[in-house]
Amino acid sequence: MASILPASNRSMRPDKNTYESPGWTEIPQYRPGCPQIHRKRSVYVKNPYLEGMDEDILYHLDLGTKTHNLPAMFGDVKFVCVGGSPNRMKAFAQFMHKELRLEGDGEDIEDICAGTDRYCMFKTGPVLSVSHGMGIPSISIMLHELIKLLHHAHCCDVTIIRIGTSGGIGIAPGSVVITDTAVDSFFKPRFEQVILDNVVTRSTELDKELANDLFNCSREIPNVPTLIGHTMCTYDFYEGQGRLDGALCSFSREKKLDYLKRAYRAGVRNIEMESTVFAAMCGLCGLRAAVVCVTLLDRLESDQINLSHDVLVEYQQRPQLLISNFIKKQLGLCDQMS
């Protein structure tokens, strides 16, 4: 990455010549006694070239505007859940199928992206469940194409939540961290995006109200420690996260612990590998976004993940249960709380 940072365009003021205008549409609804203005929050892309394209092929999703009727397939999507593992996202979709009491057997749920092995995607009513692989570049590709998909499908009022696994710092394994701010390896709330051969800095703010709503939901789930905290996002699982068990390691155990403790003092409670770019892109495109990760270990104590299969499965279900309860509440299905 360059050591030269041009003037930060962190606020991303829209340039009328470059971007579409913000996607707010005011729809007045007057009812006797209840004058209200109802706003729909569109998913909007920030690319003036898209409008002029005859066809848009979402290559890594095996979908396209000519080959698929995207509004018919996805127009009712209100919640998108993303996570690294294809198996876990399929399991989540099957879980949501039951929780939303949809018709049919959720066991044979179809992978919408079966024509490619890059990502998988499942739809259960208004909930889309998508895998994104590991790391910032992998989730970035998926998000570009997902955001275009939601735009082409004319989706509005979409909430997107990353459900993941992570390493905790100073908290019990199995804790769930709801991210208030994603930070980089230097504990800064920023994402540095390389555009051609320039580096621009983007904000990694997440939706505070959403994070609080999720935290309030978590209070109804017993025996799962849940907290709001900063999440640090790295480009590497080993050296970049201070692990002593990689193929390469050029620092001491003392240096490792010093770094992790400094991260803790800066407010970091867990470490993963997708949150900064996730926050940056969703923020730019009008998607209300959250990150909810379970921690598999306390990095102050160990580096290796050595959980039994059953414990690992149970831990990975914790964010799914929280998000399921949140979604049901949003849909007014409170009597079906698990």
Next chain:
Amino acid sequence: MASILPASNRSMRPDKNTYESPGWTEIPQYRPGCPQIHRKRSVYVKNPYLEGMDEDILYHLDLGTKTHNLPAMFGDVKFVCVGGSPNRMKAFAQFMHKELRLEGDGEDIEDICAGTDRYCMFKTGPVLSVSHGMGIPSISIMLHELIKLLHHAHCCDVTIIRIGTSGGIGIAPGSVVITDTAVDSFFKPRFEQVILDNVVTRSTELDKELANDLFNCSREIPNVPTLIGHTMCTYDFYEGQGRLDGALCSFSREKKLDYLKRAYRAGVRNIEMESTVFAAMCGLCGLRAAVVCVTLLDRLESDQINLSHDVLVEYQQRPQLLISNFIKKQLGLCDQMS
């Protein structure tokens, strides 16, 4: 990424207190009339902590030193081929099974990493075929664990080749590029690795003799344009590669073309997303490495990948055919050239 670069340790002089000594073992073999010194080139890790670990769990491969007999399973591996797509790496393993005329039906080849959905791995005689997902972080995780695996299995004289897809610059789609040097978005032959909260610069040199050997092999394959050139590695598929069809685009078509033409003038012939970290890590660990990618389109002409299924499959087989011929030659199976 930080804008502060500490003193480059590009040469990575081994520090005797920090690293294992270089993995060269001299084994004298004296035969009448043929006095020779035979050298075995070990795969070596650069982490003093590994030796003291009671157990090493290769978490994302679902393998481990206590649960698996790694020397028995992998000790004879001489060639490792890696690529992003699980399906493509399985197809390559099945192809190698036929090309090496191994016993049994290669169709039901077993995924060694079936217990995880992060990566897949297949073994056909001395050839290991492994998927790595998309992007630098994803391949980095796999390489750390693969290199440790080869080390634990006491493998020696291992050649590793990434076979991939890419975007070409100024060359016909379907061309195969053998990388001489991997460069970053700024056309520099370097990989910037974040270690804790410092940035170190690593060399991205690949094995020149191996690249030339592969190029010579390619001459025997008709109708596949093949060349040696620089490969640019980016962190992003859209904005970082100058695409005008992402969810976000803040530059003009003119800026895009200027950037790609400057890349061309700097020697870049194709763009992908793993080669710099691949070259850096393999170089540090004693693995003779190459990158061989087919180009799916000419980025000076277009951004979207719009190939028919059959053409896409045939293009993706081109690097596989070249590597298969190379491996057979190395194993002395020249009469079985396809």
